[in-house]
Amino acid sequence: MRNSSKEIIAELLPFYQAQLMNKVIPFYMEYALDRQYGGYTTCLDDDGTLLSGDKYLWSQGRGVWTFSALYNRIEKDPKWLEVAELGVRFLREHGRDSQGRWVYRTSREGKVIDGPISIFSDCFAVYGLTEFFRATGDRAALELAVATYAEIRRRIAEPGFDAVAPQVLPKGWRIHAIPMIMLEISQELGDVAPELELQPFIDDCVHQIMDLHLRPEYHVLLENLTVDGQEIQTPEGRVVNPGHGIESMWFVMHQARRRNDQHLINRAVEAIRWMLEIGWDQEYGGLFLAVDRDGGPAAFPNWDKKAWWPHTESMYALLLAYELTGEEWCLDWYWRVHRWAVGHLVSSYGDWYQRLDRQGRPIKEVIALPVKDPFHLPRMLILGIQCLKRIASDESLIEIHFNKEC
CATH class of the missing domain: 1.50.10.20 (Glycosyltransferase)
Incomplete structure (x- = not known):
């Protein structure tokens, strides 16, 4: 039993800070600077x-x-x-x-x-x-x-x-990755250059993600649609990338926080739960790289592998979701992902293992690109530290929701 919110913050915040400043960043300072x-x-x-x-x-x-x-x-x-x-x-x-x-x-x-x-x-x-x-x-x-x-x-x-x-974009298709990344870079650029008046475009990105790619009838976010937003009736059209969907939802939550739009926050948080539930490997733990719309194998290379980035994106998204809603299940899922990630991804080299097989064993096989760059993991730790400090400052919230067995 974790006896108080202060104990939880005392555990997580030093963990994040030590991973970032004593492990991950020193790894890249030693090996990545040309x-x-x-x-x-x-x-x-x-x-x-x-x-x-x-x-x-x-x-x-x-x-x-x-x-x-x-x-x-x-x-x-x-x-x-x-x-x-x-x-x-x-x-x-x-x-x-x-x-x-x-x-x-x-x-x-x-x-x-x-x-x-x-x-x-x-x-x-x-x-x-x-x-x-x-x-x-x-x-x-x-x-x-x-x-x-x-x-x-x-x-x-x-x-x-x-x-x-x-990726490959067949003629007549649209992919979730475009409005997803455009939302994030637009809201960040718009903050420092408001004269660009990017809000209408940002609103359209949110619409594409939340009203086209997100499919409440299936409790998933579909990566691929037709250009007019319809489902593609092929195995590729049924692909769900849980990590991508979860990352996209925290982009949406950042936008919703800027707007003070609790309804949009709640929709994004609900979608995170869908992605976790369909993407979690019930046998070995961890998030699959991809799954079919109805669960199970996906028409996606290396669908059953466990990569570092979906887990780091999930950890930050769940902390943020908890901060913005106070929902108890966000912490339950956070600790579930945290324990699996620490148990399988944290390495003795400083940075985390990049790719694992389904059973959680490190592999050398390239997935997508042959790169190990200073991004998903350090970004999670940086944003997570900021989030934890905000949560710690709201004693009334964390005393209620952190006093639980994890």
């Missing part, structure tokens, strides 16, 4: 071994976000800005083609290997540059973020747009 060519080397094995010098541009943008956020949200240490600047310089010097589109992959030195085949490179550039501007006031970084954002908006509106590597 002081010779700039940016970050993120094709890493779990022990930090460099597997390839290739640089995926979305990992560069993600790294800029994380080190900028450390400065903005954890501690005002100039070294975090210096490390963030390492990524910003690489982005500025090697990230775009002649038309201002962000490329997908370069060599370690910055030579383009794959061009602008993934809009997610552009999106994470905006995400990182926006957070860097928050930290530094660097107007050139903000101007680059704004110009990139405008180009993203233009490209995704074009008929036949399909630059979504490593």
Whole structure:
């Protein structure tokens, strides 16, 4: 039995802080900083071994976000800005083609290997540059973020747009990943550049996620729909990605908190519960990478693997859901995910294991991209620390809901 809210905060907050500052960030400071060519080397094995010098541009943008956020949200240490600047310089010097589109992959030195085949490179550039501007006031970084954002908006509106590597966007389909990432980068950019008046577009992103992809009749969020928002009557049309859905819901909760919209918060929190219930492996524990709409195997590569990122996204989403609703089940599920993650994903190397088989054993098989970048895990820890501190300041709430056996 956990005797008081103070004991819970006393346990979780130091755990998050120690994981972030004593384990995860030191891992990337040792293995990911490329002081010779700039940016970050993120094709890493779990022990930090460099597997390839290739640089995926979305990992560069993600790294800029994380080190900028450390400065903005954890501690005002100039070294975090210096490390963030390492990524910003690489982005500025090697990230775009002649038309201002962000490329997908370069060599370690910055030579383009794959061009602008993934809009997610552009999106994470905006995400990182926006957070860097928050930290530094660097107007050139903000101007680059704004110009990139405008180009993203233009490209995704074009008929036949399909630059979504490593995913595939068949003709006539729409994918959840686009409104999802656009919601997050739009609300973050809009906070620092309100003159852009992004709220109507943000509202449309929320509509696409919550009224099209989210399907209450099945208690799932469908990743793939037709362009007019109808179900696709194939196995691929039935794919549910629990981690993606849960991450999307905390993006929605952030927007709902900005609006002070409790109804939208409640809808997103309910959807998190759906994703956990359908995605949790009842035999071995942990979240499947993907499942069918009705449960069971999905038409999705490596559907039964257990990756680190769905669990980190779930941990933050559940803390946030608890903060915003006080619902007891959020903590019950939080501890369930926490215990599984700590028992299977935490490694002796500092960072967590990236990929596990269904039984929870580390594997080397590449899933999606061959990268291990400083993003999902440190972002969860950074945002989780902020969330825990807010929860700790609301004694009336946590005394009621934290005094429970976990």
